[in-house]
Amino acid sequence: MAPAVASVYKPISPIPGSYAPPASVSPTSTLVPTVETVENKIRAHIFAKRIRLVDLFADFDKLRSGLITASQFKRCLFGAMQSSAPLTETEFEILVRFYGVPGEFDANGKGEVGGGRVKWVDFVDSIDKVFGAKKLESTPTLYIPSPHEVVIPFPPPNPLLSDVIDRLRQYVKHHGSDVKTWFKDFDKYNGGYITANQFRRGIPQNVMSQEEEDLLVEQYCDKVTGSVNYFKMNTDVNRKVKRTRMDQAKLVKKDKGENVENEKVPIGTEELLHAVTGYWPQHPSVRLIEEFIQKQVYRDRIRLIEFFRDYDRHNNGVISEGQFRAGMERTEIPLDDTQMKILINAYKDKEGRFMYRKFCFSIEEIFTKSNLLSDPLAEVHPPTREFLVLGINELSKAEEARMEIILNHFRTLMRERRLLLAPFFEDFDRKLGRNVRGLVTRSHFSRLLSTMRMDVKETDLHLLFKKFENKQQTKVNYIEFLRAIDPETYPTNRPLPGTEVRTPTSGRRQQTVASHAAVLQTVMDRLRYHAATKRIRVSEFFRDFDKLRCYSIPRHEFIRGINRIGLSFTDEEYEELADAYADKSGKKGCCKWKEFEQDIEKVFNDTNLESQPTKIPEVANVNTNPFTSADFLTNEEHITLRKTMKSLAEHWKIRRTSIKPFFKDFDKLCTGHVTKIQFRQCLTYLKVDVSDAEFEVLCKRFSKSAATRAMEDEALEPRDNHPIKENAERICYLMFLLELNNELEGLLTDPTASNGATDQKILKYGKAIFAGEKIDLPAPAQTPPKRSKVVLSPSEVTNLLTRIKVKAKTERIRVIDFMADFDHLKHGKITKNEFRRALKVIYLNLTEPELETLEALYQNTFDPGMVNYVQFSDAVESVFTHKGLVHAPTMEPTPFESSAVDPMLNALTESEQKILDGVLVRLREKVRQRRIDVLSYLEDFDFVKEGTITTNQFRSVLGTIKLPVDDAEITVLARRFTQDKNMDRINYRAFAAMIASGAGERVGGIW
Template identity: 30%
Template sequence: MAAAAVLDNIHNSIRTLAQTKRIRVTEFFQDFDKLRSGFITVPQFFRCLWQTLGIKLSPDEENALIAKYDLKRSGQVNYKRFCNEIDQNFNPFDLVRDPTSQTITAPEFLGTVRSVRPLSPTSEARLIQLLQRMQQFYQYHGINLRTCYEDFDRHHMSVVTESQFYRSFPGPPDVNEADMHLLVMKYRDPDRPGLLNYLNLHHDIVAIGQQTAQDKELVFIGERNVDHIPPACTEDPALNQIFDKIRVAVFKNGVRTTEFFKDHDKLRSGIITENQFVCGLALAVGKEAQLSRAEIQKVVEYYRQPDGRVKYKEFCDMMENAFNIPDLEKKPLQDVVRPVKGALHRSLRGLSDSEEARIQEVLHEISDQVRRRRLMMYPYFKDYDRSTAYTRVVTKMQFARILHFLSLNVAPEDLKLVCAKFEDPASGDVNYPAFVQAVDQEFVGHTMDDADLRDKGRTNVNAPERPVSISDSNVSYEDLMARIRNIVLTKRLRVAEFFEDYDPLRSGSISCGQFQRGLGLLGLSKLGDHNLTDAQMKILCDVYQNKQKPDQVHWKQFVYDVETVFTQPNLEKVPTHEVPPSEIFRVPKPGTAMWENASEDHKQLHEATMERLHQRASQRRVLAKPVFQDFDRHNNGHVTKAQFRQCLTMLELHATEAEMIALEAKFCNDVGFNYIAFLQELQPQEPPKFMYEKRLENLRATNSRKRLPDMNPETDLEGLLLKIQTKVSRERIRVLEFMRDYDKLRSGRMLKTSFRRALDLCRFELKESEVCLLEDRYQSAKDNDYVDYLKFCDEIESIFTTKELEKAPLQDVVQFKPPEEWTLNKLDEESRQKFTDCMKRIAEKVRKHQMQLFPLFEDYDRVHNGTVSRSQFRRVLTELELSSLVSQQEFELLWKQFDVKIGGKDDVNYIAFCEMIYDLAKFEWRKP
């Protein structure tokens, strides 16, 4: 027993020092244990205690520790077991005892153990009162006692001298000499005379503050019996009604009540004057809650203190949490206070009996017009409601303007009654949803009266839950799988991707909850394409249940059954297997009527109606689809029944009620009215023909045709080179720049295909035969597939200069002058004689009359290139009265002689013609 007591004292002292110094003892022992075996030698063990904690144990204490932790009896200490004893954390493998009972909290040397010098009971009680006063003073002024003495404690030993303690004592001012002496006697260090442990005093003050806050919280919880501020409930019914009005106004308008009071409370004490509270309450919800001066005064009286001030913080806390509980996620079992059913609805204003009778007549007349004209009134009102959020009110001027726009003419006196009936008490505007519901039977809205009628006979007792069975489902397994296959086929979904994340081991089995979540991601939920009920989920879980694990599902088998809509697996093993077409897996929308089972009368009525509507739509050339698409906001091909009837009215395709019912029975389903199928039957369109094969045949036929022969190609090489040199000279083309990019190694040769490509880039516009002449002329002697392009470039660019002219300085360089194109035109001898005679006749008349030929030609030469068309050339000669001298054959000779190619078109060079005429007429140069 004596050894056990010694060990407990050692453990407690070491545990206290470790917690005081905030150190982990294990980390210091591990430095001696390189192999992490959990054992170190005895000298290392005691050296670590002395260096880390500054503990020097006696021989008896050392022997007691060695006897307890030297398990191997080999001179090595099990330091891990020692550290676990010091830390005293709970054992995670001990599931019998409570973890809090297993943990030992070590008292700090300068912390919770304060009885260093015990005093008498009277002195202790007086000391506690003194510490409470000091704690309140320090908390109010934000004083930290520890920082007041740290400047004197240079070595951070948590002690100061007695004179230093007196000198830096921060107060409060009402502490006298006897109180100071009591503090000195209490916190004098027993081991070091003349020194006071100020850290013990600091910790005591902090502990008293924490205890005070905890006592206040317990008192608050004891008074309220809940952990939030509930709505106030007083004995005065009138005051309760006022609080209810304020709560509803705060909740509906989103008012932050604290913002209207805290500016008056500079110290954040939670208390303000009566006038400040009245002003803040009136500004916050005075208008929204319709509070009178007397009602505000009642609230003031309820929260007034004896000194005349008002506790606004308690009022704001109640209003901020009117229908909510703060930090509700931390209190899952807390009952939330719900508002009374209908309390948040905007109630309608009560009128006198005569006014109520008149308002009913007015509303009945408006309702008849709305029903007869099938008006949708709510969107027109909603367009005017464009504030930060939908306020569900419009001004009276806007209300009257909308009624006039809809041609719902109401007398001025009746309009005042309607505005008074549906007036919002807070803003004075008109509550248009309530008005629309009163006159439109198809509009779904909320009013307090309807809510009260629906709630009659309803109790707050929940219906008893019963287990879900397969019999609860109205859909069989085959129909359900057909619906799932249709969704997967339509949206081209990869089903396995929605389940394999839940099966990291790829076992093919997941839990029922994970299976249901995967189906929800697949689109089988209330937000998806099909609402999978609990009974339908039960069917799938039972069919694909894992026999070894009844709470799990074979998801891979489900994926296999669903994805067979695309193809059959392992087709490479059965090449002759015929895969069924995917169209057989498509099913109609849920709720679609089985038209085959309809009666003959019903079918005849439907066919007669569709035939009549088809004829009318064809005669009037109606474009019906855009009208339906305006109502189809989700682009799913469906509209509501009311929208379908409204569309037919807009298209002037009228039908009786029986015919409407027949159409709705044929084309309606659970989603709505399928207007796509209706329009396909009303205005059938031929499907586009598959033209791919036909276009492919045309393309092949086009490619198989022989190329057309070249038009007017150059047959000799000299003429071809002259043509190229002329173009290069006129357009100043550097042919080598286009060629060298295809010769990366600068070998002077290039492929014939690259040579053709380079000629195209030069825009020489050569014919096929002309390119072949060049390839044959400059073909490489080493390889027949290559062309010596450098020789070609040198011969072309010789028109500018002679290559290597520096080696022949005496050589005369003759500049190349490209011949005019018309000079290359050659006539035979007979044609040449006729051409000469014609030109002489024209020149003789021009000489006699001194005519000027250029001005008329220039009027037709808009781009100033010296050419005109053949028709323009003949027109000018006619205007000059020279055409009578020229026959048709001679015109053709003139055109042929002065012909030039401009953009592939044959034009006439009128400049050469005019100069030749002037030369034959013996005119001076450029005269007349």
């Protein structure tokens, strides 16, 4: 260790070139620094510049003897210290005298100074202590001092200088100035150095005395050049001073009595008057502090050992006290200095270092027990909720009675106004994007109550603080408050299914074998439907539990994996699944999750088809519309539902309000569902008077869970005692609107309910309501009766496919591009509705029988509700080329002949035939006289050379070559040479051939 500051200087006789003493030292005696003082000066410079002295000295010691001459020693020191703090001649002689070889120097360090040798290795080892101890591999328990313990500043800090700097800092802050502006005019090159006289002239007047100016000049003066570095003084003045917080936080002395938490302090000042550690005991025990850290670690899922491992370079399980404090600060666990000292004293070893590994193992006992390898049968239980969460506080009987009145008032407001307070509290509870903690300050709590118009008296407000405040953190537990005033929306937490130990008589119902089978079938149907619609792979939820890959896991882990799939079941349903897939091969208490996975994933396809290539896959049927039945309602609820729907239809018959936009405002993602509270709000906005009982029936009928209850067997007991939770159940408003629309149509078409034309207007208006369309529409015509299904003949099917192919070749249509967007799984099939939508975009003139024919022609073999669009696309694109030419390079593709059209398509009447004969005779004569090549003119508009052009292009060409025709004649020509029923394109080659022939011949009455 370095010597004390008092022994740094020794009075000796003056030596020329020695260090000048500071102003605070008495001028009666001249002081010369000791060896330790000079070394501290070098250490401070070396540590600040991060210089390794061994690289400077090793070049002069060729034989690696550890000795160099005094002149070489001086050159190395001069090269290391010349930048900021060069050594004086006296300091150099002191080092040479101390590290010189005995006998080569005299008693005063003189004599053979140039020829004497110096032990530079010992000098470098002494200086490098500032970077840490060396050769720790041989002495691993050696104490490693910190740099501030090794380096003693030279000269020692002057209290008077600190006062001067503080005064300058206050002056600069008060006047809004800067130190650089005082001396900027003297420093033309902006180098940061000016003379001492310029420095004195630049200091403002009446700020400091002459002695204080001399002190500043001496502090910031360069020992070599004699100039003053005012940049360095500016840095010291502008340096921020660390302010203490705890001392300033305790502004008011608190009474340590037992009723300190009930003190009615002004709202907003509780964090000043009640410190965070105010509820801690004055001398807490180590166990109490560890329990507090365990709660924080378990809540935030902190891996505590990772914050200390980087400090333990040798992996010996111990670190220094400062490193432990630094690691705890990074965890952001609020501990004061007293609690830190208690932990350090408890886990300190004999050498004063902190045993962090032992501390981390003690804290991580909350997750699991240590040394489980030696006790594999030990049972590990999670911490109880009472240990982790501090519940509500207990009050006296009078206060509890008053609190019940306040809570009942809040419950009434929540029920009448249908409020949802949790999002408002969570906005104040989030910290830097982290999860909510369930705590807010008193100010936030009172502010939210006032914002939501739930104001109470000041005495009642402080009574709420006393009831729901967390005493350890002096904040209000709003989670418990919400559970007290809104128990339906925020019920009490229950353990996850499968975490409790199963007993033979754990409340299960006595059911018959048929009932067990019905329950199991219902649950499996729900799981298959959920897996098919969400595209879920069941193995992802069980694979992590099966470490040995034996496809058998414990019963409680099997139930936990089912719960992770995303559906909620009752305890009886979980037990039925566990019993059905119990492992009977010898592993008691285990379930075969692989068999369960195979049964669920039958909805996608059969497994192991690669070993059975001739097997026809059997796809499990999935109920795609779970809202088609309401058999789970009782008779009374059916009657209530019918009355409610009829009254709603009567209401909208009178009000004529557009309904769907109200629900779509809440359905941002267009899922077709809203929450229970949003469904109630929409009915309120529409001014519908529905009682609570009727509303519950509507929720049961149109809730998302109705899909699961609709598939239950009638023999099972109804689960009406399970209320619909806001966070779990959602209402399908689309099904509600559809059923209400049907009810409205039935009401308006009833002859006893309305009359004639008025009924038709109201019926049309009701449909527009649910479709979200405009209501100012003309009265619709009578709906034509539905035509019976028409089956096309083989010739008509051939003509239909030919028309489709001709259009695809003419307009260069790639059919698969219009249908592949509907196939998200890329399995080559889409639904019939999607197939129709794509065809309507490409071919607008297809009739209903033609669409039905195409659907039946390309229907999927294994799934009747799907259409194989890839096969249809290949058939249409055969007009361009033959598919698979890569595998048959010598094959000659057959060109597509578009002449195979309907022979009755170009049939004309007698009047039209007369017009055609006249125009053809006139056109032939014109062509013969003028020698016109009609075909060459028409081919200019046929860019793809497929033999057809549009009707407008045909008429334009005839006008260009001076073959005029009127509207009637062009209509007849278009009908005669058209390729489709709409007469969009004309076969110009047949027309040109007929014009160029000598006389037109008739074949069967047709040209």
